[in-house]
Amino acid sequence: MTRPTAHLRPSSKPPAGRPRPLATFLTRPQVIALALVLCVNWLLFPGFFSITWQDGRLFGSLIDVLNRGAPVAILAIGMTAVIATKGVDLSVGAVMAISGAVAAVMVTSGQPAWLAVMAALAAGLVCGFWNGILVTVLQIQPIIATLVLMVAGRGLAQLVTEGTIVTFADPVLIFIGTGSVLGLPTPVFIALTLMVLATLIVRRTALGLLIEAVGVNRSAARFAGISAGLLLVLAYTFAGFCAATAGLIAAGDIRGADANNAGLWLELDAILAVVIGGTSLMGGRFSIPMSVLGAVIIQAMNTGILISGFSPEFNLVVKSGVIILILILQSPISANLLRRKPAAHTDGARR
């Protein structure tokens, strides 16, 4: 017990877990990809990087990218937790519609805005909890379990709105969608706050490690005394909460709840953002800020294609091209090609 530990960690290697953060961050494929996309945007539109201060808030294409990307970024934060557990949540787009519908119907029926917001968030929590119960208690595969709500959710939202697009003029909801806080558009502010809070919570507590453990090997997690079921329910509930938040933003943005189109297909963008951010669909290691970065990359591409004047259909082709490129960069094969030495190192350690 008292033997020296020196032989365990060769001195040639810096103590891992504390490498130079900035250098590592800047050489990540996602960061390089974002830089490339932004540069292309700048070439297409020289004013892309110009940011102006007007009426107490920031304006500019870059701010616009962040603002438009905020709902997907918020979805991606919740989706990261779910994917880290080796799951997936297809229902987040539908939950956005439910949340927007609940808020809109409540304010138009004369309820105070704070109550409407609370109710919308509560609806998201309930939806997420439902998904979690299907996955853990009933042991349904996540993709099927959340497909239920993906399909049924829009129906529920239509029941709430009674089949119409419910418009409102409530200043609080509109503020959530289009206002500004500290010079930033409210959606951007919410997304950043949520990102920082969620990251702090998972990294300052043991939640992050335990979620990763469940994602890497759920059976071993159970044997190690981790309450895997509880963590799974928590992850899905959190994803539901994030979806409800994004739903409020989407409703506030258009000043109405559209049960058919709010959040439509955004679950796919959210999954994509998480994958671009480097969290594997096989579960395990995850990073919430990187998923948010993934969402920003997606939006930067969308914006770039719009300002370039190409038709929006072209968007999908370019998007898929860039995504394939990022995924190739992330694949284990290219990782081995890029770093031959570490591979040799691990082989040596096997013995």
Add this chain to the structure above:
Amino acid sequence: MPEEHATLLRATGIAKIFGSHRALDEVDFDLRAGEVHALLGENGAGKSTLIKILTGAYQPDAGRLEIDGQEVTFRDPQQAQAHGIGTVYQEVNLLPNRSVAENLFLGRQPTRWGLIRRREIEGRARDLLKTYGLDIDVRAELSTFSVAIQQIIAIARAVELSGKVLVLDEPTASLDRTEVALLFKVVRELKAKGLGIIFITHFLDQVFELSDRVTILRNGKKVATQALAGLAATDVVRMMLGKDVAFDHHLTGIDAAQRGAVRVEFVQMGRAGSVAPFSLTLHEGEVVGVAGLLGSGRTEVARLMFGVDASDGGTITVDGKPVTIRNPAQAVAAGFGFCPEDRKADGIFGDLSVRENIIIALQAKLGWFRALSHDDQVELAGRYADMLDIRAADHDMPIKLLSGGNQQKAILARWLAIDPTFLILDEPTRGIDVGAHAEIVRTINRLREEGLALFVISSELDEVVAYSNRVVVMRDRAMVAELSGAELEPDAIVSAIAGTASANPEIRT
């Protein structure tokens, strides 16, 4: 009798090496026409490797195979099949959602102008199954029949395709008594037709009921090939567990009076269909070993103790206080630790670091909000890695890159980190190299001296005796005997495992 029959299949000097591990070492095997030849051995003895070589799934690194006196080499199972060797696995390897007839003729359907002649298939399937005594609707989906019927259909298909040698790999594992009888009837008829049948099982009584000869493997080597007539179950068990069981280093002078206070008490724990109710008391500084063949319920007992499976009833007391254990989290809270048998599936977190693998149970016990700091983790992992001599280049590398022995030690470290009162080790030395093996045995002894209560399951009888104060024997999913002190000797353990008249048949606690 088999003596009159020709040798169908002969394997000489078969060797197979995986990395540095000799899975099979100079193994000879022969099969005669018209015999049922049982192949016995504990997990890791080399049974499945030998079968995979005989059926073409693996290629041997040395040795030769002969069929009817002609040397053959199989590059894949299709070639083995073409030479007359067919296999039926425990998990029926057919298509459950297709009809019986389609399954029988899959891949060789009679056709006319490229179209499958359904009616002809059905007619031939009916005729074929009649020879097996089955009169069933061949148009029905395979999955609508019981596993036993599916097994017979699989046998019929294998015999049709190959027709000389039939390998039955644990065919009875999921069958009840009448189904086993039905299956055995079919096997006896095939035997009478002159087929050579290799029968793999871990049910000894079935070996004696059905087989003519037996070959026993142990640690990749052949122990013996013998006619079963005149052989006693105890002889077979002794050969399976090691002929020269080294009992000389077993603990002496540790008797009931000298052991410490009672730490953990299990009373009337059990689970229908899994383990018959048992009671067991573990004391401070005591190792209780578990002996029994594969499938005797050893692991099931451990799973009940640790709350992996819920017990139907019974009580658990830790240091005199009753505790409820319905899941592993509660077991960990009670100070239990469990190194599971299947290290890869239930033990390690392959992509997580060595450090995280070591601290994970302690972190789970501390809860979500009392996170171990990075420095605490480094310190803990370093301390236990030193204590158990875990060899890793650094503790931030994924644990999947370590050798099996080091992974096992890391899981042991994980449990030592929670400062346990009671540790369950299920096959702690399986699949690891000799050096790590000795180290784990030493660690078990040291933990006992430090006052831990341990429950250790192992197929290695000499090993169990080397570190156990007491040995409980499992047979047919029940705890059938408990041996301690002077009773810890080979004959008593072997006969308790084999189920023959034993000096100590009753269960004591």
